[in-house]
Amino acid sequence: MRSVKLTGQVVALAAVAGLLGLLVWRLTHQSHPPKVGAPAPHFTAKQLDGGTFDLASVRGKPVVMNFWASWCGPCKSEAAALEQKWQKYSSQGVVFLGVDYNDVSGDAKRFLSKHGVTYPTLLDGSGMIGDRYGLTGVPETYFIDRKGRIVGDHILGPITESKWAEAFDRGIKAALDS
């Protein structure tokens, strides 16, 4: 009888420890935007036009990473402006990446075609990349320098808004200069 009681206590303790472990894991794995100066979270993703992209493959180049979705209104308003920036800075070696977040890929293709976006687009249907970057919504934009670190402001809106337009230019400069 004593051994049954002891076994019950051990099982109960194990269950409580397991629940506590889950709580700690959840608290420590909540997504937060990466801090400026921190390494950009690594990821691989499918490209909309086929193939797989690895963030490590653009190490040594400044990167502009824009999260968007076809169902997002502000993303439509900034699409043309982003394409213009891409045309302007691509000659300086800046890599533009569009990350299509929680979207239907067919819709994404139509969106890019309609808005004339020509830089590469990565698929993030599950939202995994967005989680790693602590995304709060779309559109949002990050800048990564040649050493693979986050630089500049985390842009939380369309770059057509004046305050984000200025932040965008500062971000590109930071990515190019470092």
Added chain:
Amino acid sequence: MILRAAAVAAAVLAFAGPAAAACGHPRTTLAHLEGQIMCPTCHTTLDQSNAPAAQRIKVFIQERIDQCATAQQIKADLVTNFGAGILAAPPRKGFDLLAWWLPIVGVVAGAVLVAFGVWRWTRVREPEPAVQAPVDPETEQQLDELLAGLD
């Protein structure tokens, strides 16, 4: 008369044709699937969400229904696009089966534990025989002397 009948038949076919002719199986419905698919941005099922992403997925589902896709095909398309997290309930196969069985196992184990506890708590216990503590010889001698003094 014949011309009129032919015109009516053509009109009926024109309206009924696209919806009914193409499908060789019963069509699923958006209402049926809405409760089984999650909105990826708001983490509720589609029937509880009006978020733009949810609206767009509803349109996608309706388009696939119109193309005669089955519920399973539509779910498979959504999993390919959004990952398994788009499904409100995990598939009943492989590792995901654990999600179905573990709660049942937990409930059964809990019931067994409660039943065992109740059984132990309510069973009639036999009175334990009183155990007399041994008296050391010195104390016994003192007691004998005390009793002798009383006599």
